[in-house]
Amino acid sequence: xxxxxxxxxxxxxxxxxxxPLAVPGDxxxxxxxxxxxxxxxxxxxxxxxxxxxxxxMGACFECLVEIDGVPSRQSCMVPVRAGMHIRxxxxxxxxxxxxxxxxxxxxxxxAR
Ligand code: FES
Numbered sequence: 001x002x003x004x005x006x007x008x009x010x011x012x013x014x015x016x017x018x019x020p021l022a023v024p025g026d027x028x029x030x031x032x033x034x035x036x037x038x039x040x041x042x043x044x045x046x047x048x049x050x051x052x053x054x055x056x057m058g059a060c061f062e063c064l065v066e067i068d069g070v071p072s073r074q075s076c077m078v079p080v081r082a083g084m085h086i087r088x089x090x091x092x093x094x095x096x097x098x099x100x101x102x103x104x105x106x107x108x109x110x111a112r
């Protein structure tokens with residue numbers, strides 16, 4: 001039913017949760033991680049249940065991961081590239097500090 005773009009996909013080296021992975025390079029981050037056997041992309045903020053890509057077309061947001069330090073990226077919508085540092089997204093995301101906040105007095109960058 002579905003075909004890859006290439007019969008002989010090039011492999012690229014990425015990092016997932018600090019571990020090196022060689023994945024097919026001609027697809028999205030979500031498809032590449034699934035091909036490499038990754039099944040936990042994020043966890044829910046309330047129960048911590050594991051989640052993984054569902055729609056593969058940008059509609060369900062089950063595939064959110066942190067890519068190169070940027071949280072909440074839809075991995076099914078981002079082409080995989082060599083050298084990417086990807087992390088699973090556990091629980092709720094933090095908000096950035098408010099503009100003008102005194103960062104020296106905050107317990108961390110998120111005022112917690
Ligand atoms: S898998 Fe549904 S938005 Fe990415």
